[in-house]
Amino acid sequence: MTHSIFIYILIAAVVSLIIRALPTTLLRRKITNRFIRSFLYYVPYATLSVMTFPAITEATKNPAAGYAALIVGIVVAWFRKNLFETAVLCCLTVLVIEFFL
Amino acid sequence: MGKDYSLKLETNRSELVKGMRDGVPIGLGYFAVAFSLGITAKSIGLAPVTCMITSVLCHASAGEYAVYTVIGENAAYIEMAIMVLVANARYLLMSAAMSQRMDSSLSFFHRLLMGFGITDELFGISIARPGMLNPNYMYGGMLISIPMWAAGSAIGCFSGGVLPERIVSALSVALFGMFLAIIIPPARGNRLIGAIIAVCFALSFIFSKLPLLSSISGGTKTIILTVVISAIASILFPVADEEEKEDGR
Numbered sequence: 001m002t003h004s005i006f007i008y009i010l011i012a013a014v015v016s017l018i019i020r021a022l023p024t025t026l027l028r029r030k031i032t033n034r035f036i037r038s039f040l041y042y043v044p045y046a047t048l049s050v051m052t053f054p055a056i057t058e059a060t061k062n063p064a065a066g067y068a069a070l071i072v073g074i075v076v077a078w079f080r081k082n083l084f085e086t087a088v089l090c091c092l093t094v095l096v097i098e099f100f101l
Numbered sequence: 102m103g104k105d106y107s108l109k110l111e112t113n114r115s116e117l118v119k120g121m122r123d124g125v126p127i128g129l130g131y132f133a134v135a136f137s138l139g140i141t142a143k144s145i146g147l148a149p150v151t152c153m154i155t156s157v158l159c160h161a162s163a164g165e166y167a168v169y170t171v172i173g174e175n176a177a178y179i180e181m182a183i184m185v186l187v188a189n190a191r192y193l194l195m196s197a198a199m200s201q202r203m204d205s206s207l208s209f210f211h212r213l214l215m216g217f218g219i220t221d222e223l224f225g226i227s228i229a230r231p232g233m234l235n236p237n238y239m240y241g242g243m244l245i246s247i248p249m250w251a252a253g254s255a256i257g258c259f260s261g262g263v264l265p266e267r268i269v270s271a272l273s274v275a276l277f278g279m280f281l282a283i284i285i286p287p288a289r290g291n292r293l294i295g296a297i298i299a300v301c302f303a304l305s306f307i308f309s310k311l312p313l314l315s316s317i318s319g320g321t322k323t324i325i326l327t328v329v330i331s332a333i334a335s336i337l338f339p340v341a342d343e344e345e346k347e348d349g350r
Binding site for chain 1 (some may be wrong): 161266
């Protein structure tokens, strides 16, 4: 079955808006359920970790460059905590390594 | 009658300008990362204009990456809904945190628009301001950074096929660099988060390599692993109030 790009994007837009605006518009009290609070706290780390590896090693032409970018990204993020720098240095790592390989 | 946040007031105009100023470095970072997202969009056959519309409506790195993954796999609509939900679930938490800092009389329209503007960075700079949130500050940040995000993705999508393969390969990791910049810094002060990241990396790797498990789509894998790992972590290590506050984003 072929799906419509328009409907895909509409679903994505509506779901994105609901997630972002539901608490701001409806929630006027603090969430007290400890499990839900903990779950929401851990979700971002789990999602982004799963999405990053091993995908980063499959995104580059040469997997070794992807692994190098992963290590550089972790080190830069750890010491510099800067989003822009981390992204740029990951790109440069791949550029340099693929130039030699 | 609640607080007046209209632009007739000088203080509100100055908040808007401050937000725009703080939005510039964010926008520059967005442009680079969105460019890499645009390349992903190009690779699954999307047009630059479609990419730009998606970027304005969704404006989220992980969320949009999920969107393109689902479209690329021609997966079911329900998978799109669940993937976007999971990839953006952190915004639910940020939105909840922001709701605690809004004037109780703040109108539905302001609450909706501020919710729409939530990203890791815009949430970060907004929540860092003292006192009750002034919507105009966040709007200023949105006015600069969201168009730059959209432009970056459209230009990336447009030039993805024109750029040399070597450059495309390098730019395609920008997105993952951004993901790392979000998850790694909190691991510095919290070993548990570091351990969770390591477990996720390991299981994600195993899922993609084992013969039977590797047939599962990337989107489904993300959903299953996120829900299972987060739920187990929540049961074993429930979060205390203080940890959430320290995290800050």
